[in-house]
Amino acid sequence: MPRKADEYAVHILIAGGHREEVRFSTVQEFQKWYSTELMTKSDSADFVNVPIKNIQGEYMVLRPQSVLAIRVEPVFLGSVERF
Template sequence: MPRTPDEYAVHLFLSTGHRQEVRFTTIQEFQKWYSNELMPKASSTDFINVPIKNVPGEYMVLRPANVVAIRVEPIFAGSVDRSFADEY
């Protein structure tokens, strides 16, 4: 049975060499932001909002033209029983 990620870490690589990580709860949520906010303005130098839901009270804006790569990483927060390690 395939596992379902608990959230997705989206790594934004910027032309300045900086990297920023933003988390989305579902891949559909990321795809909606990507297709509605980032892609239509891909060559724009105007700021757009990047949702930061895991840090209350903070926000981020970026210029879409400065995004050179995006990496999407599924995050699994399932429990793993490691009690056997205590026996050695």
């Protein structure tokens, strides 16, 4: 039986070599943000908000044209840590 991810870590590679990680509760939540905020403004130099839901009072903005790559990784939380 396939497992369901507890959350999704989204790794964003930004021009200049910077890397950021944000987390989304569901892959659909990420897809909605990606398609409405990032893709529609992909050539824009204006800032867009990146949702950071796991840290209270903190936010991040970035320029869509500076995003070079995005990797989405499912995160499975459990009672057993495996290395």
